[in-house]
């Protein structure tokens with residue numbers, strides 16, 4: 339397998355993966371908190387640098403991944419992921435440990451992703467979704483574990499359909515999926531444990 | 542195997558001993574644990590160059606999150622100086638080279654067995670517990686298939702029956718260590734063998750709390766500000782251990798967890814803070830208990 343020489347992945351594997359994971363862990367533990375991408379990874383279109391960083395940090399031969407059409411149709415992106423992670427690609431959302439999406443528009447029906455079972459709620463998909471921008475503007479009000487009182491979150495491109503699916507997702511707790519939103523330079527997490535109130539009508 | 546041997550066997554990439562594939566697997570489990578507070582995530586624990594009971598689960602979690610910018614503190618029974626704490630500190634000093642501290646306030650990562658520091662933790666800290674038996678229902682139901690069903694249904698009647706039997710026998714709930722807690726009203730969780738004195742500190746703690754069980758291959762987590770309630774009954778509310786009218790003989794602290802220290806063959810004794818850093822910090826700040834000067838002479 340060949341990767342284009344400009345797409346070298348992490349310069350220092352152990353150190354870069356640790357910095358990347360630590361930011362992600364802290365973000366997952368504090369839903370709505372926006373973290374700066376610690377190690378942006380140069381990757382072929384349509385992968386943004388934060389998505390590429392997370393794929394290299396979390397995915398390997400042991401974690402089946404589902405790719406949205408934009409990624410699946412890019413040989414350069416697919417070979418980059420294959421070269422750097424060796425993660426098996428699945429076409430069945432229900433068997434994916436991670437789903438890599440270039441836009442919230444490609445989520446489709448959330449319930450098609452693995453939701454875990456009552457006995458093994460961890461056997462679920464984590465959706466990593468590329469977005470144009472993340473901010474703490476007041477749109478969704480978050481509460482629950484990891485949040486002292488409430489947190490505000492606004493993610494560009496998330497429509498009403500998404501938010502109502504996400505609300506249903508958190509009602510499934512402890513089953514359900516978890517979300518990581520990634521812009522070019524930032525990331526933010528929305529685990530299933532977070533309760534969501536929509537403070538403003540979706541545009 | 543000695544620490545020197547371990548360090549020379551590892552190539553430069555194995556920061557903190559574990560290979561990258563193992564870290565990824567543990568990191569995935571940690572993220573799931575955080576997303577499902579109180580749920581025990583199975584993971585494929587690795588053999589570590591130390592026996593079970595030495596905190597291999599906690600060590601694997603620490604090794605998977607630790608980075609060169611971290612400052613690590615290791616506590617065992619409240620002290621940084623026990624054999625176990627020293628061995629783990631040496632392990633990470635050799636395999637990761639990160640900075641070590643005994644001061645709670647200076648640490649970004651704290652690995653612990655048996656205690657939660659008296660000093661309040663901050664949002665910039667992660668507390669990692671070594672857990673021998675992660676399943677709080679295990680001593681009531683040995684079959685994993687059954688305990689898993691109970692957690693799935695949030696069906697914890699057996700646990701309440703056991704606690705109530707305690708009350709019937711002893712007049713109070715006799716459990717003082719590993720006292721079970723309810724997380725966010727959903728999962729009953731083993732707080733590890735910490736004294737129940739520390740249970741209230743888990744509730745809405747500002748730090749992220751991670752739990753690793755090596756032999757039983759489980760990881761679980763409490764994100765900051767998570768609801769953690771000790772199980773009890775309306776007519777028998779949860780109570781922490783108390784030492785009425787007791788002050789630390791060295792630093793004068795009240796309302797801390799005490800160790801009883803025997804001073805001589807005549808049976809004289811004193812109570813001191815179990816959290817050695819807390820006690821020393823208070824002494825450095827000019828707080829003294831009644832045995833302070835005398836104690837210093839004795840150990841010279």
Ligand SMILES: [Zn+2]
Pocket residue numbers: 789790791792793794813814819820821823
């Ligand atoms: Zn003291």
